[in-house]
Amino acid sequence: MRRKKLTKISLIVGSPRKNRSCNFLIDQAIEGIKLISSDYEIEKIQISDYNITPCNGCDQCLRPPNDCPLTENDDMNKLEEKILGSSAILIAAPNYFGSVSSQIKVLIDRSRPWKMKKYLLKDVIFAPLASTGLRNGGEGVISDLINFALIQGMIVVANNLGSPVIEGNIPITSLQKFNLKEFIGKGETDELAGIIAKDLGKRVANLVQKIKK
Numbered sequence: 001m002r003r004k005k006l007t008k009i010s011l012i013v014g015s016p017r018k019n020r021s022c023n024f025l026i027d028q029a030i031e032g033i034k035l036i037s038s039d040y041e042i043e044k045i046q047i048s049d050y051n052i053t054p055c056n057g058c059d060q061c062l063r064p065p066n067d068c069p070l071t072e073n074d075d076m077n078k079l080e081e082k083i084l085g086s087s088a089i090l091i092a093a094p095n096y097f098g099s100v101s102s103q104i105k106v107l108i109d110r111s112r113p114w115k116m117k118k119y120l121l122k123d124v125i126f127a128p129l130a131s132t133g134l135r136n137g138g139e140g141v142i143s144d145l146i147n148f149a150l151i152q153g154m155i156v157v158a159n160n161l162g163s164p165v166i167e168g169n170i171p172i173t174s175l176q177k178f179n180l181k182e183f184i185g186k187g188e189t190d191e192l193a194g195i196i197a198k199d200l201g202k203r204v205a206n207l208v209q210k211i212k213k
């Protein structure tokens with residue numbers, strides 16, 4: 001008997017560091033997804049496991065068959081296999097000078113053939129998450145991720161299900177504590193951002209169910 005294909009949600013840890021803040025946010029989001037349903041195939045991707053070459057602007061992806069010649073020598077095909085076909089994609093990226101990490105920027109640029117092949121990510125749910133050292137700056141990362149998603153035709157969501165007055169909508173961790181001279185120590189996490197990330201996972205999982213109906 002043929003097994004039913006599972007609905008897939010892909011989550012990308014966009015930091016070159018595998019077990020730090022971005023990873024924390026993604027793990028929280030995964031917990032949230034699992035609270036809604038255990039039926040999803042969860043694809044957790046560490047961007048640092050993949051060797052992807054920066055786009056060189058050759059524009060070959062503009063011409064049929066809209067393929068990128070760089071894929072012959074790097075891991076982009078492997079990533080494509082994991083990402084395409086997902087019903088939702090979440091990316092957590094670190095704040096590097098107000099923007100995403102270079103690893104995530106390379107992924108974004110190299111995703112251009114997916115757009116040129118008539119929007120392969122169209123109507124996929126997308127949620128951005130960010131980690132940052134200081135309190136401010138994560139918003140730039142979120143904007144970069146939102147721009148990517150909108151240009152690819154995805155549906156962007158944040159978590160806005162809690163108290164509209166008290167609760168944050170976008171999961172941005174900061175290493176900085178309320179007392180700004182203090183930073184999160186080893187083994188500590190930004191609890192509030194974790195709650196928001198978990199709620200975001202729940203929301204994404206719920207929306208995937210609604211859209212599939």
Ligand SMILES: Cc1cc2nc3c(=O)[nH]c(=O)nc-3n(C[C@H](O)[C@H](O)[C@H](O)COP(=O)(O)O)c2cc1C
Nearest residue numbers: 015017020021022094095096097098131132133134
């Ligand atoms: C090259 C580089 C640039 C950074 N630039 C900023 C910055 O402009 N503002 C900031 O608040 N943190 C900055 N940081 C700190 C990272 O955003 C912070 O450590 C983040 O939590 C890293 O995510 P990770 O723990 O998942 O690796 C920078 C870190 C690096 C390595």
